Each structure stands twice: as C-alpha cells, then as structure tokens.
Amino acid sequence: MDTAILPLGTVIRRQADSDEQAIRLWLHGKSAHSQRAYTSDIERLRSFVVRPLPQITLDDLQGFADSLADLAPASQKRTLAAAKSLITFSFKIGYSTFNVGAALTVRKPKNTLAERILSHEDITRIIEREDNPRNHAILRALYETGCRVSELCGLKWRDVQPRDGGLAQVTIFGKGGKTRHVLVSQRLHEELCRLRGSSGTDAPVFPSKSGRALDQPAVFRVIQGAAKGAGIEQRVSPHWFRHAAASHALDNGAPISLVKEQLGHSSLEVTSVYVHARPTDGLFKFLNR
Structure with a gap:
C-alpha cells in the first residue's frame, strides 16, 4: 500500500x-x-x-x-x-x-458582529408581535436558550424536562457533538406545554404540518416574517437571536462563564467577543472637551 x-x-x-x-x-x-x-x-x-x-x-x-x-x-x-x-x-x-x-494565509475579515446584535426592545417587539403560538414559542426559545437553528430543529420532547417553580430544563445536542443543559423560564415552559398536546417523547418540539421536525429554511422564514412584522428592516436570521441572548445577558450582569456554558462556546475567548462588540465605556469620557 x-x-x-x-x-x-x-x-x-x-x-x-x-x-x-x-x-x-x-x-x-x-x-x-x-x-x-x-x-x-x-x-x-x-x-x-x-x-x-x-x-x-x-x-x-x-x-x-x-x-x-x-x-x-x-x-x-x-x-x-x-x-x-x-x-x-x-x-x-x-x-x-x-x-x-x-x-496559505487566511486573512481575518472585519468583525461585523455589532451590526447583528438587535436591541432588547427590537427582540421583544419581534417576539410579542408574533401571534402564531408555535412561531412565538420558536422565537422565545431561540432567545432564552441561545441555541443554534440546527439545535432548535433537533429538539424532541424528551429534551424538555420540568423543574421546580414551573421552570424547565432543555437538553441541547449541538456543534462538535457537545451536550449542554439550559434552564428556561416558566413562561416559555407553559407555551411549550400548550403546544405539545398528546405528542410522545420522541416527537419534535417544533413540528411542521407533516408532523416531522421543522427544517432550517422553515425556521428562517419564521424569523424573517416575524422581523418584518415588527418593522425591522435588517435581514434577521435565527443566529441573531443567539447573538442577542449573549449580548443582553452580559449587559445585564450575567457571569461570562454562564453565557459560555449556555451557548456551548469552546472557550471564554469566544464569548468575550460579545463584550468587545458592545463596549460600555469610551475614551470620550476622559478627553478634554
């Protein structure tokens, strides 16, 4: 050989x-x-x-x-x-x-992350103006879990387990074959329970009309339709909800280690890009005016 x-x-x-x-x-x-x-x-x-x-x-x-x-x-x-x-x-x-x-040298592209982080007000408007129960739950799930669209599509009911106080734990199997467990609100848990009906543990959490799991293009259409309905002109994708979840959580004082674990980042360095994308201080405060 x-x-x-x-x-x-x-x-x-x-x-x-x-x-x-x-x-x-x-x-x-x-x-x-x-x-x-x-x-x-x-x-x-x-x-x-x-x-x-x-x-x-x-x-x-x-x-x-x-x-x-x-x-x-x-x-x-x-x-x-x-x-x-x-x-x-x-x-x-x-x-x-x-x-x-x-x-071969691969040059780093310009970091445009800041352009894809919607404000808390914009995210809230997108979610609250969506009146389709399934689509509303999709939007809230993307925001609360920070999951990737492929991870959302792969969720089954066995991945959603109740916790004390009306909360729920969602098990996400994602990129790199990694499994992570995230806690979601009582509000989202109740929305999901209303959607479930008599679905078994191996049924998809977010099914299509055929009963099979929604595919990624369908989720993209849900997001873009909801964003348009909320008056957002940018071409919003599901990943923007992941960016928003990380950025908004850090802005509100969440430990960077928690954000890293919940989003499934490989290192704190990856998570820290959200800190740099939305600085909370500026040199102008220290310059003579």
Whole structure:
C-alpha cells in the first residue's frame, strides 16, 4: 500500500485512493448542516483547480483565494478554511505527500458582529408581535436558550424536562457533538406545554404540518416574517437571536462563564467577543472637551 512521509520521518499508510474517498472521510462525523456548507466550498475549489488534491500547489490555492473576491469577507474565510482543512486532512491520511494548505494565509475579515446584535426592545417587539403560538414559542426559545437553528430543529420532547417553580430544563445536542443543559423560564415552559398536546417523547418540539421536525429554511422564514412584522428592516436570521441572548445577558450582569456554558462556546475567548462588540465605556469620557 502507498505511504506518505510526515515530519520527523513518520510514515503513514495511504488511507484513500481518490479525491471522492478522501472527501467522504473528511466529512464523516460532521453535522448535516456542516456537510452541506463544506461540500459547497470544496465543489467551488475543485471547479477552480481542475486537478486531484495531491497535485494542488500553493500557487493554485493562492489563485483560488483571489477568485473569491466577489464573496463577503466571512464567506471567503470560511471557504478557504474548508480548503485548508481538507488538504491538511488528505495529508494526514497519506493521500497527499505535502500539506500545501499550511502555507496559505487566511486573512481575518472585519468583525461585523455589532451590526447583528438587535436591541432588547427590537427582540421583544419581534417576539410579542408574533401571534402564531408555535412561531412565538420558536422565537422565545431561540432567545432564552441561545441555541443554534440546527439545535432548535433537533429538539424532541424528551429534551424538555420540568423543574421546580414551573421552570424547565432543555437538553441541547449541538456543534462538535457537545451536550449542554439550559434552564428556561416558566413562561416559555407553559407555551411549550400548550403546544405539545398528546405528542410522545420522541416527537419534535417544533413540528411542521407533516408532523416531522421543522427544517432550517422553515425556521428562517419564521424569523424573517416575524422581523418584518415588527418593522425591522435588517435581514434577521435565527443566529441573531443567539447573538442577542449573549449580548443582553452580559449587559445585564450575567457571569461570562454562564453565557459560555449556555451557548456551548469552546472557550471564554469566544464569548468575550460579545463584550468587545458592545463596549460600555469610551475614551470620550476622559478627553478634554
């Protein structure tokens, strides 16, 4: 079987015989949402660089990076990160002899998080003006739990457990295969109970008309319709509720460790971006006027 030479003289057996096999191994274990996004990114790469992965050069990757100029900065970063990840993986499994992706620089895009944090008043208006019970509960659940849209769609009734005082505990299985438990209000718990009816423990918390779990595009439509009904001109997505939950909680004195745990961030550094996105002080207070 073919082998590839790794640093320090390590030898690894070749684990793939084609691009398709290497890509399939690379995608294994990733969420359905991530697989769709990564597949799209890699298809773009392979359309631009028409040669097998082991033959891709740094010049190819740099040309590919330049070809992404028409994309938003964040999309450029994600696409290049996917390309680097696949090329690194193909090297680690012995399919490629060299890891040319390691030499590609991915520039950080401008941080536009502040533009996607709605005020507490805007969030409240979006929620309260939604008169469809299911959709209203979706909005409140996104805000109170700070969950991702994929996590919301995956919720089943067994994930919602009552707690003392009318509260409820929601178990969320999310990104990176991590499980977290979040506490939600009595108000949201009561809304969910009214929606449940006779649904069994394995039924989706937020079903479509067919009875199956809502898919992500459907949730996007719910959010955008509710935002439009509240007079919000921006193109609001479900993730904006996650941003708002983190930012508003920190503004109101929540421990940053609690926000980190509830949102499922990998580190406090990730959570701290919300602090920097909405500063509470300014130099103007200390300058001569």
